[in-house]
Amino acid sequence: MGLEGQIEQIARDAHEAARTVASLSTNQKNAWLARCAERLEAAKPAILEANQQDIREAGEKGLAAPMLRRLELAGRKWDSMIDGLRQVATLPDPVGEISQMRVRPNGIRVGRMRIPLGVIAMVYESRPEVTVDAAALCLKAGNAVILRGGSESFHANQALGAEIRGALADGDIPEAAVSLIPTTDRAAIDHFLKLDEYIDLVIPRGGKGLVRKVKRDSTIPVIAHDEGVCHVFLDASAEVEMATEIVLDSKLRQMAVCNGLETLLCHEEAVQRVLPTVLKALHEEGVEVRGCERTCQVFSEAVAAADADWREEYLDKIVAVRVVADLDEAIRHIQVYGSEHTDMIVTNDYANGQEWLRRVNSSTVGINCSTAFSDGYRLGLGAEIGISTSKLHSFGPMGLEELTTRKWVLYGDGQLGA
Amino acid sequence: MGLEGQIEQIARDAHEAARTVASLSTNQKNAWLARCAERLEAAKPAILEANQQDIREAGEKGLAAPMLRRLELAGRKWDSMIDGLRQVATLPDPVGEISQMRVRPNGIRVGRMRIPLGVIAMVYESRPEVTVDAAALCLKAGNAVILRGGSESFHANQALGAEIRGALADGDIPEAAVSLIPTTDRAAIDHFLKLDEYIDLVIPRGGKGLVRKVKRDSTIPVIAHDEGVCHVFLDASAEVEMATEIVLDSKLRQMAVCNGLETLLCHEEAVQRVLPTVLKALHEEGVEVRGCERTCQVFSEAVAAADADWREEYLDKIVAVRVVADLDEAIRHIQVYGSEHTDMIVTNDYANGQEWLRRVNSSTVGINCSTAFSDGYRLGLGAEIGISTSKLHSFGPMGLEELTTRKWVLYGDGQLGA
Numbered sequence: 073m074g075l076e077g078q079i080e081q082i083a084r085d086a087h088e089a090a091r092t093v094a095s096l097s098t099n100q101k102n103a104w105l106a107r108c109a110e111r112l113e114a115a116k117p118a119i120l121e122a123n124q125q126d127i128r129e130a131g132e133k134g135l136a137a138p139m140l141r142r143l144e145l146a147g148r149k150w151d152s153m154i155d156g157l158r159q160v161a162t163l164p165d166p167v168g169e170i171s172q173m174r175v176r177p178n179g180i181r182v183g184r185m186r187i188p189l190g191v192i193a194m195v196y197e198s199r200p201e202v203t204v205d206a207a208a209l210c211l212k213a214g215n216a217v218i219l220r221g222g223s224e225s226f227h228a229n230q231a232l233g234a235e236i237r238g239a240l241a242d243g244d245i246p247e248a249a250v251s252l253i254p255t256t257d258r259a260a261i262d263h264f265l266k267l268d269e270y271i272d273l274v275i276p277r278g279g280k281g282l283v284r285k286v287k288r289d290s291t292i293p294v295i296a297h298d299e300g301v302c303h304v305f306l307d308a309s310a311e312v313e314m315a316t317e318i319v320l321d322s323k324l325r326q327m328a329v330c331n332g333l334e335t336l337l338c339h340e341e342a343v344q345r346v347l348p349t350v351l352k353a354l355h356e357e358g359v360e361v362r363g364c365e366r367t368c369q370v371f372s373e374a375v376a377a378a379d380a381d382w383r384e385e386y387l388d389k390i391v392a393v394r395v396v397a398d399l400d401e402a403i404r405h406i407q408v409y410g411s412e413h414t415d416m417i418v419t420n421d422y423a424n425g426q427e428w429l430r431r432v433n434s435s436t437v438g439i440n441c442s443t444a445f446s447d448g449y450r451l452g453l454g455a456e457i458g459i460s461t462s463k464l465h466s467f468g469p470m471g472l473e474e475l476t477t478r479k480w481v482l483y484g485d486g487q488l489g490a
Numbered sequence: 491m492g493l494e495g496q497i498e499q500i501a502r503d504a505h506e507a508a509r510t511v512a513s514l515s516t517n518q519k520n521a522w523l524a525r526c527a528e529r530l531e532a533a534k535p536a537i538l539e540a541n542q543q544d545i546r547e548a549g550e551k552g553l554a555a556p557m558l559r560r561l562e563l564a565g566r567k568w569d570s571m572i573d574g575l576r577q578v579a580t581l582p583d584p585v586g587e588i589s590q591m592r593v594r595p596n597g598i599r600v601g602r603m604r605i606p607l608g609v610i611a612m613v614y615e616s617r618p619e620v621t622v623d624a625a626a627l628c629l630k631a632g633n634a635v636i637l638r639g640g641s642e643s644f645h646a647n648q649a650l651g652a653e654i655r656g657a658l659a660d661g662d663i664p665e666a667a668v669s670l671i672p673t674t675d676r677a678a679i680d681h682f683l684k685l686d687e688y689i690d691l692v693i694p695r696g697g698k699g700l701v702r703k704v705k706r707d708s709t710i711p712v713i714a715h716d717e718g719v720c721h722v723f724l725d726a727s728a729e730v731e732m733a734t735e736i737v738l739d740s741k742l743r744q745m746a747v748c749n750g751l752e753t754l755l756c757h758e759e760a761v762q763r764v765l766p767t768v769l770k771a772l773h774e775e776g777v778e779v780r781g782c783e784r785t786c787q788v789f790s791e792a793v794a795a796a797d798a799d800w801r802e803e804y805l806d807k808i809v810a811v812r813v814v815a816d817l818d819e820a821i822r823h824i825q826v827y828g829s830e831h832t833d834m835i836v837t838n839d840y841a842n843g844q845e846w847l848r849r850v851n852s853s854t855v856g857i858n859c860s861t862a863f864s865d866g867y868r869l870g871l872g873a874e875i876g877i878s879t880s881k882l883h884s885f886g887p888m889g890l891e892e893l894t895t896r897k898w899v900l901y902g903d904g905q906l907g908a
Contacts, residue, residue: 091825
């Protein structure tokens with residue numbers, strides 16, 4: 073059987089296994105999660121050795137240091153990966169929940185029951201822990217999953233996958249419930265993205281190139297996790313201290329995350345009172361300020377921003393800063409340059425806060441808080457498979473519930489349509 | 491400007507207009523619906539004349555009589571189209587509704603607000619009233635809409651569209667909120683389906699060929715309204731009278747609808763007691779019975795079914811009938827041959843009813859009722875844009891709510907992620 077034939081077989085088997093996974097009880101799924109944690113801990117030395125092999129090979133290929141760090145599985149990353157499995161076990165099972173139950177005038181009772189999506193394909197890069205996270209979340213939500221990790225973490229992914237599948241077999245669950253694509257061959261992956269007969273959803277996580285390629289080539293529905301050009305808008309009434317803390321946290325809490333601040337907008341009436349303090353604090357933390365003309369007037373360390381800066385996801389210690397005439401101009405800037413990801417206002421004005429929440433149609437919008445809150449854990453989802461920038465199905469941070477759909481369930485006693 | 495350039499301009503204008511539509515108040519949208527009804531009534535003679543022109547031209551091209559009937563806009567169809575506009579005005583506006591509001595441990599309040607999807611493209615065939623229905627529902631849910639109707643109803647669609655757009659202009663709403671693609675040129679439509687930068691969702695409604703073409707060629711997310719191979723399963727405990735009424739209603743209430751019964755399954759233990767009565771009633775109504783071997787034994791008018799019959803969406807006075815050993819075999823049959831549309835059980839057995847609702851993962855599943863209940867009106871949605879056979883975003887009958895998405899809204903007082 074050729075490579076394409078093998079991949080098609082994996083998809084067909086996953087489709088078949090999905091029926092079993094959809095029927096597993098919550099106890100069965102939680103027991104599997106516990107077995108995964110045990111087996112991974114027992115196999116830790118061999119897995120970390122496979123991980124080291126990936127890192128050595130990537131180093132020889134000249135991968136940059138930040139990329140090499142993303143490959144690393146040892147230390148705190150390992151512990152939080154194992155913790156994650158135990159946490160997913162504690163989360164409520166979304167499958168089977170019935171909502172919106174109502175009685176129709178003819179006495180029929182109708183409601184909507186949560187059911188798994190079926191087969192989910194994850195296409196991701198570098199970070200090997202995604203193999204474990206994605207398998208845990210997809211299965212807990214009752215789905216089979218097909219994992220296609222990056223070539224640079226091939227050995228670690230295979231080693232992790234073997235334990236996850238072993239934990240399935242130990243519980244008499246078909247191993248096809250979690251599959252790994254055994255190749256990084258490009259043509260084979262293109263073929264994979266056309267298997268909409270067997271696969272219900274594909275989630276790409278990685279760089280822009282990967283996400284766009286999947287969106288372009290897939291006939292399977294895609295939920296994209298694309299870039300975040302996130303904004304904080306300092307309104308005329310913004311308090312200096314709160315503004316400074318929120319801006320620093322949004323920009324610096326963690327580098328290279330999609331919910332980090334990239335463009336700071338400031339109301340003209342707050343320029344003198346608030347902006348220099350905020351920019352000084354950023355500058356002291358080593359952040360480069362790229363400002364509009366007005367910004368450069370009030371903050372001499374700023375360099376002039378080009379138009380391209382307003383569209384840039386720096387993922388680095390750089391911030392673009394623009395002064396706007398009013399709330400309306402701030403919203404207009406976001407509509408033109410933003411990526412519909414995460415946008416916050418700092419204000420003490422009731423009407424402006426309400427207007428912000430109503431008119432800025434990004435996946436997460438908020439008043440007086442850090443952009444860091446665009447995050448499944450901080451929003452209380454308990455876990456996160458990613459942050460969707462697709463409006464269909466789920467917009468923003470996605471947890472277990474977002475890995476399911478709903479069917480209509482009807483309780484009749486002989487009702488007819490006529 | 492070439493045709494492709496024109497279409498791209500329409501999409502760009504719709505994208506821009508969508509911001510205005512998203513901000514309209516419920517009163518503004520309802521006033522537009524009322525103006526549409528008034529203008530359409532005033533222009534009725536001219537619109538019906540355009541409709542007659544379509545029907546004449548289609549007749550000259552040799553279109554079959556049932557297709558010609560679908561083109562017809564006069565009589566009851568006109569009245570229900572106008573009534574539909576007034577009903578949509580009475581439906582609650584989904585935009586702005588906040589749900590799942592909760593307070594996180596650090597005091598930040600988070601919730602999810604319903605917002606429009608943006609720009610929706612409808613691609614449909616023949617029935618000109620879809621032009622009005624789709625515009626009404628998409629706009630009430632806060633979206634701009636681009637309509638691409640079939641060539642056979644071109645003149646009626648243009649005439650209807652002119653009034654709808656006139657009603658927009660009368661209320662100072664950008665006319666680009668409702669656009670009609672001014673061509674049925676194939677290459678231009680292919681180009682249209684790639685405009686994912688401006689269009690958020692495409693809904694194809696029509697024959698299998700159309701739906702598959704759109705799914706294959708679109709880079710815009712698609713919610714498909716595909717075929718319905720719907721089942722009724724007569725369990726061992728099914729009551730004869732209820733079984734007969736439900737089967738007749740499911741098969742005959744309306745012909746050529748996707749929620750009509752196509753395959754009847756019968757538990758072996760109900761064969762002698764129930765099946766002959768049910769099949770006799772169908773036969774008396776002129777329905778052809780295509781049965782498995784066992785069916786042909788107990789009902790002499792049945793003809794032998796081929797394997798292909800189990801996959802067939804007849805949309806006609808034909809029913810496939812199969813006897814199964816038990817509930818499990820019935821569910822297995824549906825998993826293999828069904829289309830995940832609508833499947834009902836007739837039973838008086840509590841455990842079997844529960845198992846049916848749990849294990850049959852079609853978009854509408856029910857106990858002791860007609861397949862006709864897979865319908866937005868009968869389920870209480872108040873309106874229906876179609877019945878989705880896509881699991882993503884919305885599965886089953888879709889109303890106003892399904893034409894929106896949700897964003898996260900955060901109310902903080904200085905919370906940081908650190």
